[in-house]
Amino acid sequence: MFRTHTCGELRIAHAGQEVTLAGWVQRVRKMGGMTFIDLRDRFGITQLTFNQEKNADLCEKANKLGREFVIQVIGKVTERSNKNTQLPTGAIEILVNSLNVLNESQIPPFTIEDNTDGGDDIRMKYRYLDLRRTLVRENLELRHKIAFETRRYLDQLGFLEVETPVLIGSTPEGARDFVVPSRMNPGEFYALPQSPQTLKQLLMVSGFDRYFQIAKCFRDEDLRADRQPEFTQIDCEMSFVEQEDVLQTFEGMMKHLFRFVKNIDFTEDFLRMTWQDAMKYYGSDKPDIRFDMRLVELKEAVGGHNFVVFDSAEYVGGISASGCASYTRKQIDELTDFVKRPQIAAKGLVYIRCEENGSFKSSIDKFYTQEDLAGIASLFNAKSGDLILILAGDKTKTQKALCELRLEMGERLGLRDKNVYAPLWIIDFPLFEWDEETQRYFAMHHPFTSPKPEDIPLLDKDPGAVRANAYDLVVNGVELGGGSIRIFDSALQNKMFEKLGFSPQKAEAQFGFLMNAFKYGAPPHGGLAFGLDRLVALFAGLDSIRDCIAFPKNNSGRDVMLDAPSTIDSAQLDELNLRIDLQTT
């Protein structure tokens, strides 16, 4: 071992001991006849001191060390006169009497500090240096801890972690599969799993009863900031359960993680909200309920005043922002621009200021009397000083726009504190989603999701009204996970396929092995999957999942450090019976 202690370990109680430390040179400072070095490793920073008077040669050697050199020192732990209370080791320093350079370092392309001077691109290219930064390393330490505590909780409850294969068959789940050509089976391809969904259902048919896996999943999608071609799920499934059992079990898991990772105790049950209410009051199936500011429907209240924008709209709704009546014209213009951005695409923004004197000032004063406006304000329970913001238009789009506006106002009002966690179960999702383009129903979750038994009669009459035994866990507006009770009855499953427009042949081709398995005694079962990357990002207060992944890919799916993907030998292509055909279209 190159050390007796780590750089985060020594305290005043060690004073007088001779120790050996090894690590990286974070900083070299010369002061008078002394040289001070901050020696860093994963565990902390320890100050080394060299005295020009006592040992000039050694001090000279220390002065020549560059940033990020790897060194080993032997010295004596000594109480500091000038203690650093910011540092766990700040009460001591090491009076070095031997210095060994283990490895030199070129000058790193950016500073290895929390506030680095390195831009995103260079830090990704030199990710191994970026990972030396405390902020980045801590995200991965957190990730380890979350994964470990997840396993500890599930193991205690009798869940078995079962590894399912990565080289599987193509099981279309909405996104594109990554495929892997098989050399031994010419012309054929494996697919990488988008999730272990069907395999975990097979494990339930096998009687595994309680399964989980922290599993890599793969989707060949065009990437956004919070998407990666490979990502990690905490994938779970249980047998002989109903929805309530699943919710209880995994609410327990989240509470366990909050307790053991974040030191936060949730003693109350998580709130639950139906999908209908979530859409109605928050315009979203993943509402951020750290703050209230609910959407209020106004269509009835505002009608018949000859204001054509409202009268012609399918939906009129708004929010009330507490204490924002003092917003200037400029601020309101900013909000108008915000909702008019192409991503949101609202046509305009109506405001009502609830003035301190009890009067109202609005952009629709032409159409509404003070009394009318007071009536509208009362629907929001708005007080003097509040600002009501109203949008109108197509129902779904306008609710979505109001959702965005609400989040923006929450942000401006400081209501979205990253250290506050507001978990919420969304339940009673619709089973189907209507697709305008293809004029047919899609499964909102996936084709194995069970309808609520009481809604089964609606399958033929009114598919859009059928609710599913499906649920999502949302925290602070982030969908952390979701799942459902599955169909375990072959007849019902066939009916689902029919409703989803699968021919029996297509259903057989894609899900035949699962349908076959269901013929041999499938138990009632259900489960869910959490996005581990999102969970870590949430606990770390990160905006992008990329920051909690050791070696992430960029938006073109490239690992710029490894320079992957890359071309391969023609010999290898021959072995795989493949040719590249770069189309010019």
Next chain:
Amino acid sequence: MFRTHTCGELRIAHAGQEVTLAGWVQRVRKMGGMTFIDLRDRFGITQLTFNQEKNADLCEKANKLGREFVIQVIGKVTERSNKNTQLPTGAIEILVNSLNVLNESQIPPFTIEDNTDGGDDIRMKYRYLDLRRTLVRENLELRHKIAFETRRYLDQLGFLEVETPVLIGSTPEGARDFVVPSRMNPGEFYALPQSPQTLKQLLMVSGFDRYFQIAKCFRDEDLRADRQPEFTQIDCEMSFVEQEDVLQTFEGMMKHLFRFVKNIDFTEDFLRMTWQDAMKYYGSDKPDIRFDMRLVELKEAVGGHNFVVFDSAEYVGGISASGCASYTRKQIDELTDFVKRPQIAAKGLVYIRCEENGSFKSSIDKFYTQEDLAGIASLFNAKSGDLILILAGDKTKTQKALCELRLEMGERLGLRDKNVYAPLWIIDFPLFEWDEETQRYFAMHHPFTSPKPEDIPLLDKDPGAVRANAYDLVVNGVELGGGSIRIFDSALQNKMFEKLGFSPQKAEAQFGFLMNAFKYGAPPHGGLAFGLDRLVALFAGLDSIRDCIAFPKNNSGRDVMLDAPSTIDSAQLDELNLRIDLQTT
């Protein structure tokens, strides 16, 4: 929840309680007016009873249940008159008063019993039914436990589990890579990792200090019984360590696993043996030391007796099988056939029987006197009743053949008890391996393995004599894992590449990112990787790793259950800019 208890939970203390159970019908037996059902789930089997007299309808319903039906019953826990001491629940039975068929089952294609009537192929096709068998399920339970305890041990020591990417660049490590065409980067391919070797070394450069990962690895090799295209490694790496630290840490891990998984305490240090000794005494770098029967070199002892087979051979050696002098001609012929099989390819087998009366009987009596034979026997410390078996020829091949013969004799003598574990570190591996075909040296482990510092001067003079800081852990003749101290000095690494015949350009192209990383302060580091599949197979007493994998592939790399790999749409090929070109050669 569909049950109040599992099928493995109820004891005499529960007598009198009303319970709800759910599970699979294992067996239905009618005896007199009674029907008995064994109800099975993952946790055990509980006997249900139905009384024709008391409730004829219910009993009738029970009689109609088929094997593997999924049922739910409500009933009263009752003490059995006829207790089954083989079964943890054998003291009680459930007097059923309500029966609910949750799902029917077709007659399964083979019996769901430890001794099934199903052949290998059908069990693989219906793997989800095969997994219902207790024997198979227990292997996966064991796998879960080993993985969990591995993580618990390493977490306690401050190791961080870091997920490395599955879509990486091609880093040739001896075997073929599986590749994944990139849609977003036309004509380019990701590779699936053969191991996270280079990535874990980058993590050491990043200062992660102690890393592990239970990681899926992929090799596109032609398959054998104990190979799978995807397999799982317990991959580990440490910084600021020397070989001794790595051995201590992972000997500790193995002892932890033996203790907490197998309930076996290893209080002694594991034996260590140099690679040289392993080859000399066992003819193998993974000797099974559950039994002794060492190889004895005889070249000197047997020379000069005009026996041309021995005189012309590079190597003569043998083993002594205790108590086998009574082997018949037929038995010795069997052994001769055994060593002549093409896999072993010895030319013949010489025996010396150490008779009970102190005389010797051998197949080379023509050339050797009784005294000569006594002299040979004494080299083996052979006693009356022992049988000496001798092979001659090329040194490497003959040692290997003797190794096989030794294992065969160990098997015949019952010396390879699956419940006995004999762990052994093999150390001091050669750094290079000479390849006759290409007339050049290859890295025995991989190009990053560090030579022993004292052997570095030999790198130029006598590369074949350079020993590596490399080690394997062998248990019962199975190589469970191996690793090395890595080179962390760029100059030495470049020298290694040169010795291995890499041009600077080729080294840069293949390992440039790692060599670059080493310029920024790489710490001394080393590690190892265990094969999780092999470890589970060893603990479970299995001959093939396939039996401890939930959904294994067959020898053609096919998952016959999923029917993967398979063809894909031409539209998908177009998107990937690929064409299939099935060559007729």
